[in-house]
Amino acid sequence: MPEQQDDILEQITTSEYKYGFVTNIEADEAPKGLSEDTIRFISAKKNEPSWMLEYRLKAFQHWQKMEEPNWANVNYPKINFQDIIYYSAPKQKVAPKSLDEIDPELRNTFEKLGISLNEQKRLTGVAVDAVMDSISVATTFKEELSKVGVIFCSMSEAIQEHPELIKKYLGSVVPATDNYFTALNSAVFSDGSFCYIPKGVRCPMELSTYFRINAKNTGQFERTLIVAEEESYVSYLEGCTAPMRDENQLHAAVVELIAKEKAEIKYSTVQNWYPGDKEGKGGIYNFVTKRGICAGDHSKISWTQVETGSSVTWKYPSVILKGDYSIGEFYSVAVTNNLQQADTGTKMIHLGKNTRSRIVSKGISAGKSNNSYRGLVNVAKNASNARNFSQCDSLLLGDKCGAHTFPYIEVKNNTAIVEHEATTSKIGEDQIFYCNQRGMDTETAVALIINGFAKEVMNQLPMEFAVEAQKLLAISLEGSVG
Amino acid sequence: MLKIENLQARIEEKEILKGINLDIKPGEVHAIMGPNGSGKSTLASVLAGREDYEVTGGSVDFLGKDLLELSPEDRAKEGLFLAFQYPVEIPGVSTTNFMKTALNEKRKYQGLDPLDAAQFLKLMKEKMKLVQIDQALLSRSLNEGFSGGEKKRNEIFQMAMLEPKLAILDETDSGLDIDALRIVANGVNQLRSKDNAFLVVTHYQRLLEYIVPDYVHVLYKGRIVKSGTKELALELEERGYDFIKEEVDQAIA
Numbered sequence: 001m002p003e004q005q006d007d008i009l010e011q012i013t014t015s016e017y018k019y020g021f022v023t024n025i026e027a028d029e030a031p032k033g034l035s036e037d038t039i040r041f042i043s044a045k046k047n048e049p050s051w052m053l054e055y056r057l058k059a060f061q062h063w064q065k066m067e068e069p070n071w072a073n074v075n076y077p078k079i080n081f082q083d084i085i086y087y088s089a090p091k092q093k094v095a096p097k098s099l100d101e102i103d104p105e106l107r108n109t110f111e112k113l114g115i116s117l118n119e120q121k122r123l124t125g126v127a128v129d130a131v132m133d134s135i136s137v138a139t140t141f142k143e144e145l146s147k148v149g150v151i152f153c154s155m156s157e158a159i160q161e162h163p164e165l166i167k168k169y170l171g172s173v174v175p176a177t178d179n180y181f182t183a184l185n186s187a188v189f190s191d192g193s194f195c196y197i198p199k200g201v202r203c204p205m206e207l208s209t210y211f212r213i214n215a216k217n218t219g220q221f222e223r224t225l226i227v228a229e230e231e232s233y234v235s236y237l238e239g240c241t242a243p244m245r246d247e248n249q250l251h252a253a254v255v256e257l258i259a260k261e262k263a264e265i266k267y268s269t270v271q272n273w274y275p276g277d278k279e280g281k282g283g284i285y286n287f288v289t290k291r292g293i294c295a296g297d298h299s300k301i302s303w304t305q306v307e308t309g310s311s312v313t314w315k316y317p318s319v320i321l322k323g324d325y326s327i328g329e330f331y332s333v334a335v336t337n338n339l340q341q342a343d344t345g346t347k348m349i350h351l352g353k354n355t356r357s358r359i360v361s362k363g364i365s366a367g368k369s370n371n372s373y374r375g376l377v378n379v380a381k382n383a384s385n386a387r388n389f390s391q392c393d394s395l396l397l398g399d400k401c402g403a404h405t406f407p408y409i410e411v412k413n414n415t416a417i418v419e420h421e422a423t424t425s426k427i428g429e430d431q432i433f434y435c436n437q438r439g440m441d442t443e444t445a446v447a448l449i450i451n452g453f454a455k456e457v458m459n460q461l462p463m464e465f466a467v468e469a470q471k472l473l474a475i476s477l478e479g480s481v482g
Numbered sequence: 483m484l485k486i487e488n489l490q491a492r493i494e495e496k497e498i499l500k501g502i503n504l505d506i507k508p509g510e511v512h513a514i515m516g517p518n519g520s521g522k523s524t525l526a527s528v529l530a531g532r533e534d535y536e537v538t539g540g541s542v543d544f545l546g547k548d549l550l551e552l553s554p555e556d557r558a559k560e561g562l563f564l565a566f567q568y569p570v571e572i573p574g575v576s577t578t579n580f581m582k583t584a585l586n587e588k589r590k591y592q593g594l595d596p597l598d599a600a601q602f603l604k605l606m607k608e609k610m611k612l613v614q615i616d617q618a619l620l621s622r623s624l625n626e627g628f629s630g631g632e633k634k635r636n637e638i639f640q641m642a643m644l645e646p647k648l649a650i651l652d653e654t655d656s657g658l659d660i661d662a663l664r665i666v667a668n669g670v671n672q673l674r675s676k677d678n679a680f681l682v683v684t685h686y687q688r689l690l691e692y693i694v695p696d697y698v699h700v701l702y703k704g705r706i707v708k709s710g711t712k713e714l715a716l717e718l719e720e721r722g723y724d725f726i727k728e729e730v731d732q733a734i735a
Contacts, residue, residue, distance in 0.1 A: 434570040436554035437530050437563075438584035438640065439591070448583055452574030452623070 017274055018475065020244030023090075023109040027133070027215050030087035036060065039187055042087045046156050046190070049163060059176035059186035066180045072343040073372040073404055074312050076248070076285060084250060086188045088133040088215040102138050106130075110138075115210045115239075127152055129193040129209040133218055136191045141205065150234075151196035152207050155223050158194035165196060169227055173256040173293050173320070181252040181287045185221045189254070192222035197232040197263070206235050206462055211251075213242035213273070213284065219250040226256070228263035230296060235266040235462055240309070242274040246282045248311060253288045261296025261323065266304070268461050269317075270469050273309035275476075280339030283311025290317035294326030294352075302329040303346065304460040306469045308476040311340055316374065318347035321355035321383075328357040331457040335476045336369030336401070345375035345406075350386040350416070359390040362454045365401035366477055372404040379416040386416045394424040395453050397446070397477065447474035483508050483679050484529075484549075484648055489540035491528045498524045500704035501540065506648065509676040513690055514683045515715060516701035517723040522683045523567060525701070526652040529681075530564040531557050545647065558584075559591040561647030565637040565654050569625045577620040577636060578606065581643050588644060609642040613669040631662035638669040649673075650681045655689035667692030687719035702730055 030041050039060055043053040068079070090106060102117060110117055110130050117130060117138045127141035129152065136154030145152050151162065159166050176186035193209040213220050228234055242249065251273060259265050267290075276283025286309075292301040303317040319328030330346035348357035357377065365371040371394065379386045394403035405422055427449055435445030451458065451470050461469055489502040498521045506512055516522050528535050529542065531554035542549040549557060572580065585605075586596040597605065610617065613635045625633050634654055641649050651670070655663055670680065670693050682693055690698070690712060698715045700708040702723070707730050708714065718726070 428570070430570045431572055433532055433554065434566065434572070435580075435584075437558050437566075438580070438644070439555050439558035439588045440584060441553075441555045441587075444583065444587060448575055448580070449572060452572055455574035 017244055019241035019272065020274060021112065022243045023105060023214050025103070025105050025214070026091040028089045028091050029085050029215070029218075032085050032217065033082045034084070034086060034188070038086050042188060042190055045087060045089070046159070048159060051163075051167065052159055055171070055176070056187050059183050062177050063180065063183035063187055066183055068180050072314050073370065073374070073406070074314060074341040074343050076312050076341075079250060079285070081184075083217070085215070085218040086221070087190055088218040089190075090132050090214070106132065106138075109212065109214070110210065127205050127207050129154060129207075130212070131191055131193070131209060131222060132212045133215050133220060136193070145203075145205070148201050148204060149198040150201060150203050151194065153194055155189070155192040155194050155225070158225075162194070162196070165227065166194070166225070169225055169256070169258060170223070171256075173258060174254050174289050174291050179289060182254050182289045185223065185252050185254045185289075189221045189223045192224045192253070194224075195226040195234060195236060197226075197228045197234045199229040200231045201229075202232065203234040206237060208237040208239065211238065211240040213240075213249055213251065216245060217247065217249075219252065221251075222253045224253070224255040226265055226267070227258045228260060228265050230260045231262045232260075233264045235268070237268040237270070237462060237465055239270045239272070241272050242284055244274050244277070244282065248276075248283060248285055250285045250287070251310075255288070255290040255317075257292030257301055259292065259294050259296065259299035259301050259326075262298045263296065264300040264302075265292060266302045267292070267317070268465065269303075269305040269307070270461075270465060270472065271305065271307045271309050271313070272472060275309050275338065275340050276311035278338050280311065283340075284309065286310035286313045286315065288315040290315060291320065292318070292328075293320040294323050294328060294355075296326070297323040297352070298325045299323050300327040300329075302331070302460070304331040304457065305333070305344075306457070306461070306472065307332065307334040307342060307344060308472050310342070313340075313342040313344055315344050316346055318349065319357065320349045320351065321357065321386075322351045323355075324352040325354045326352055327355070330357075330359045330361070331460045332361045333364070333454040333457045333473070334362070334371055334373075335364045335473060336366070336371040337476055338367040338369060340367075340369040342370070343372040343374055345373045347376040348378070348388060350377075350379040350383040350388070352383060354385045355383060356386070357388045359388070359392075360456055361390075361392045362457055363392070363394040363403050364397070364450060364453065364477065365394065365403050366397035368400045370402040370404070372406060374406040376408040376410070377418055379411040379413050379418070381412045383413050384415045386413065388416075388418045390418075390420045392420075392422040393453070394422075395450070396424065396426045443474075446477060450474070450477060483545060484681075485543040487541050489525075489528070489542060490538045491524060491535045492538055493524070493535050497538075498535070498704055499528065502701075502704075502706060504699065504706065506679045506681065508647075508679055510697065511674065511680045511682060511693065511695045513695035513698045513715060514681065514701055515685065515687075515698060515718060517727070518685065520701045521704045522685075522701050523652055526564060526650045526681075526683050529650060530554060530562065555587075556591075558644075559588050563641050563644055563646035563649045565634070565641055565649065565651045567653040567656060569633045569637055571626045572624040573626055575624050576622060577624050577639070580624050581606070581640060584640070585643060605643065609639060612642050612672055613639045614665050615639050630657035631659065634658055634662065634666055635669070638666050642669065642673055646678065648679050648681065650683065652683045653685065654682070655684055655686060663689065664692060687715045690715045700726055702726060
């Protein structure tokens with residue numbers, strides 16, 4: 001058995017990344033490197049108001065005084081921030097006035113990724129904001145959404161069209177000074193998505209942003225900001241891919257969610273950045289800060305993530321439970337293979353009374369990868385009757401990978417009930433043989449077992465994406481049996 | 483259908499099967515009986531292709547193919563089914579989902595289109611009746627928290643779904659109360675036809691009251707030491723395995 005398992009492991013770890021192609025399109029780029037000039041360049045390109053430029057410059061000044069963090073359980077060579085292109089926009093001959101005028105090359109790129117920018121072709125109720133490198137190239141269903149008052153547009157457009165909202169909310173959950181990468185992002189972010197759901201509105205379709213890194217040597221720094229007014233509801237999904245390149249590329253995003261009284265935001269991520277090759281060459285450094293605030297009573301924020309890509313992942317989607325009776329949830333499946341490293345988890349900060357949080361984390365490690373769960377449950381002094389339940393399960397495929405769990409619990413109110421459960425298991429030979437005996441080859445068996453392991457999280461995904469995500473899990477682990 | 487000649491197998495350094503000969507024709511039910519440790523379950527596992535065992539000699543022909551050359555999954559897709567003595571738990575995977583995957587893998591192998599949801603459900607409903615299994619159980623994680631009886635019924639349900647040519651029942655009666663035993667046996671009997679065959683591995687004669695075999699073989703110390711009809715099973719029930727052990731051990735001495 002061990003010998004055959006090695007073979008299978010070998011096969012799995014050589015599975016191909018499906019989205020590694022490059023689109024040949026002329027780009028409008030900033031010169032390499034980072035200085036105040038770079039920031040002025042980006043701001044000018046976007047024709048930004050002066051308050052935005054000032055926000056950026058302040059963040060930059062702060063960033064210069066900061067040190068790159070090194071507490072995460074990941075290793076990577078020091079990033080040379082002067083060796084990155086901070087702005088790269090695919091050139092379109094004419095500024096498209098409607099979706100029909102989008103450069104066919106861009107349209108094809110997204111078609112190839114399975115994202116249709118053609119509203120007529122809509123099969124499912126999903127509106128898409130498509131972001132390539134530093135800019136949003138298209139947003140679908142804007143008109144239909146605006147009929148119910150929902151604003152869904154690129155961040156650049158939001159800065160122009162809705163400056164009051166941006167001024168009020170940008171940086172309100174994740175301040176520029178929060179950490180090294182948020183300061184960097186606040187200085188150089190070039191686009192992203194903005195969603196605003198007015199009071200009492202249940203957003204009639206899923207909103208989604210698809211992030212694509214295409215150009216060489218660039219970094220992608222996007223902002224996502226979602227504001228759900230009282231008694232509103234929105235389900236949002238993001239997906240991401242990048243070409244296969246030998247050099248590492250940096251993706252440092254900031255996502256902020258604000259849920260007012262009785263509002264609910266459901267945020268799902270299917271992260272499939274290029275993970276690097278078998279030897280660990282290339283791949284995306286995914287250093288992302290995501291945080292939501294349940295600002296109003298009875299509000300709810302739910303994060304669901306399926307993380308299969310990136311060479312290094314560093315991200316902790318968190319919820320600040322400020323409103324009384326508010327609810328925070330975090331459902332995560334993180335898969336690492338080959339030499340991938342992931343340090344991911346969540347923070348649940350209980351400030352309000354009777355707040356509840358739930359954490360379900362499923363880590364799957366294969367190859368020589370390392371997969372860490374890092375989570376904090378914090379119950380403040382006044383947060384009486386706070387409840388948390390955390391479950392962290394790790395599944396190991398093979399004997400060269402690692403699974404680590406770093407749960408932190410800080411409770412300052414003695415009415416709190418905090419529960420933590422953790423398991424670590426391996427896929428059993430018996431399980432595989434049982435599947436084999438029913439006619440499944442080992443890869444199919446592993447995919448089935450993995451999907452079973454991750455089911456609780458997968459069930460949280462919107463229907464339209466669940467099937468895709470299941471396939472993605474199978475592909476990421478093709479062949480890795482232990 | 484299945485022709486086993488001089489089959490020998492070992493696990494690590496221990497020789498367990500020391501030359502098995504067995505010929506099973508379509509429509510037949512063969513029972514393999516024997517005391518604990520005689521090699522009954524090993525035979526079932528070797529036929530299914532479990533890799534813990536090393537085949538050191540002999541041959542097995544299954545429907546004209548060299549069975550020992552086939553991977554476990556191809557053996558299954560060629561129509562060999564093993565009802566496990568200890569069915570394995572797979573958390574988060576329902577029996578329904580498991581069977582859908584298995585059945586469609588088999589259909590793919592046969593060059594058939596996968597069944598769509600409606601067709602699959604129809605087939606499932608039909609087969610559920612055979613073993614009196616209800617849908618709620620099939621929606622739960624496979625074998626997780628199932629009682630002994632539920633696990634075995636679930637095995638027979640899977641067998642019914644996959645319609646194998648040759649089904650090997652490995653101690654399917656162990657851990658069953660009399661009602662569950664009847665249900666399981668009844669399911670098997672309804673699946674018997676002139677085209678398929680069964681190899682029933684059991685320690686006790688009890689199961690054979692319900693699944694009546696055409697032939698009974700006694701396995702002892704890795705060899706079939708006695709073959710006969712169902713009367714042999716009754717004799718064993720009456721006299722225990724000791725008389726056979728004595729016969730064999732004397733012959734060796």
